[in-house]
Amino acid sequence: MNRNLLGCCGIYCGACFAYRGRVSEGAAELRNELKKEKFRRIATAFDWVGDWRQFSRWLYWLMKFKCEGCQTGGGWPWCPVRRCCKKKGFTSCAECEEMPCEKLGWITKRYKGWNLKNLRRIREVGVGRWLKEADAEVRRGFVAGETIAGIKRTKRAS
Numbered sequence: 839m840n841r842n843l844l845g846c847c848g849i850y851c852g853a854c855f856a857y858r859g860r861v862s863e864g865a866a867e868l869r870n871e872l873k874k875e876k877f878r879r880i881a882t883a884f885d886w887v888g889d890w891r892q893f894s895r896w897l898y899w900l901m902k903f904k905c906e907g908c909q910t911g912g913g914w915p916w917c918p919v920r921r922c923c924k925k926k927g928f929t930s931c932a933e934c935e936e937m938p939c940e941k942l943g944w945i946t947k948r949y950k951g952w953n954l955k956n957l958r959r960i961r962e963v964g965v966g967r968w969l970k971e972a973d974a975e976v977r978r979g980f981v982a983g984e985t986i987a988g989i990k991r992t993k994r995a996s
Contacts, residue, residue, distance in 0.1 A: 839969035842909040846923040846930050847945045848953035848960070850972040851907035853982040865900035872897075919945060932960035952985035 843851040855861045872878070881890040905912035908920055909929070918941045923930060931937040938946065938954055946954055960968045 839966060839973065841929065841965060841969065842907045843969060843972070844930055844960075844965060845908040845913070845953070846917070846928070847908075847919040847942060848930060848932065848955075848957035849908075849945070849949060849982065850956060850969075850976070851905070851912075852973055853976050853980055854905065855981065855983065856903050856905035857907055857912075859904055862901055862904050865897050869894075869897050869901055929965070930957065930960065932957045932965075948987055949982075949985045950987050952982075 840852075843857070845851055851857045878890060878894070881893075907913070908917070913920070919931065922941055923934075926934065928934055931939075931942060937957060942953070956968065956972070959971070963971075
């Protein structure tokens with residue numbers, strides 16, 4: 839099993855759309871097809887399309903959004919969890935006596951505790967077995983999006 843699929847915080851990178859790349863590939867294919875059809879010119883005739891520029895930016899972003907996983911330098915470069923693990927020489931927080939600590943707070947909230955469940959399971963059965971279990975879940979259809987809490991934007995004061 840690929841140990842690079844274990845995020846320092848306990849997420850399984852193999853369950854993420856950015857790692858698997860299917861969304862990026864689909865976005866690239868759609869973008870190419872729309873270009874061939876000169877859809878930018880056609881879009882204004884359809885009210886349901888909305889803001890073409892904004893849609894095009896989203897499509898471009900999805901096309902470029904790929905991640906090789908936390909262990910190989912993917913993800914958020916300034917992640918305090920990854921920095922802490924690297925400083926301590928750990929692959930993940932499962933190795934740390936202080937787990938769970940405040941550094942995991944934001945990611946635990948974001949993933950609705952999925953990462954902590956994973957870290958506890960890693961401590962129980964080891965990384966190799968956990969990776970096999972996580973991979974099996976993904977093959978059965980699990981995706982990280984099932985665990986992610988929505989991020990609500992706050993309106994900026996004018």
